[in-house]
Amino acid sequence: MICFLEGTIVDKQPTRVVLNVAGVGYEMLIPLSSYDRLPSTGETCHIETFDYVREDQHALYGFMSAAEKEMFELLLGITGIGPKLALSALSGMSVREIRAAVVDGDQKRLSAISGVGRKMAERMIVELRDKLSAGDALAAVFGEDDDMSDHRLRDAMLALISLGYKQKESRKMVRDVLDSADQDTSVEDVIRQALARR
Numbered sequence: 661m662i663c664f665l666e667g668t669i670v671d672k673q674p675t676r677v678v679l680n681v682a683g684v685g686y687e688m689l690i691p692l693s694s695y696d697r698l699p700s701t702g703e704t705c706h707i708e709t710f711d712y713v714r715e716d717q718h719a720l721y722g723f724m725s726a727a728e729k730e731m732f733e734l735l736l737g738i739t740g741i742g743p744k745l746a747l748s749a750l751s752g753m754s755v756r757e758i759r760a761a762v763v764d765g766d767q768k769r770l771s772a773i774s775g776v777g778r779k780m781a782e783r784m785i786v787e788l789r790d791k792l793s794a795g796d797a798l799a800a801v802f803g804e805d806d807d808m809s810d811h812r813l814r815d816a817m818l819a820l821i822s823l824g825y826k827q828k829e830s831r832k833m834v835r836d837v838l839d840s841a842d843q844d845t846s847v848e849d850v851i852r853q854a855l856a857r858r
Contacts, residue, residue, distance in 0.1 A: 688722030
């Protein structure tokens with residue numbers, strides 16, 4: 661299997677790139693998110709790849725980050741999703757947005773992806789939720805405006821999400837408690853108080 665390629669960009673378009681690697685031209689299909697990060701034609705770059713081989717198809721898919729490649733592989737593991745739809749998902753949403761939608765159970769956001777209907781969005785949530793690591797869930801749960809230095813916010817939110825609360829709801833519940841709590845309040849107390857206020 662070809663894991664990555666490093667060479668000179670010969671041609672690039674929003675859905676494909678051709679890389680010259682030691683005199684051999686490799687064509688790769690890419691998501692829009694990777695296209696946006698490609699250097700100019702004639703420059704050297706490193707591209708993560710996924711070699712897709714079936715009886716009737718042999719295609720090479722390229723990604724500018726390992727996270728995109730990993731999400732592509734996770735999407736391919738879902739019943740009914742092939743490489744074209746997985747690429748469409750990564751073109752329509754960032755990896756972080758997909759993770760956040762899965763963690764939050766946001767069917768509406770996922771079904772906005774071209775080719776993904778309501779039932780497919782439900783399947784994505786069910787099948788991907790268990791495959792996301794704790795680190796993936798953390799990255800999805802916290803926005804740029806969140807204070808990552810306060811471990812109580814992070815830990816309490818994750819606990820509430822694991823109990824079935826939505827991402828936005830759990831953030832509000834925890835913030836409401838932390839706004840009136842002192843620095844000595846434990847994570848357990850934050851969770852208890854958040855649940856008691858429901």
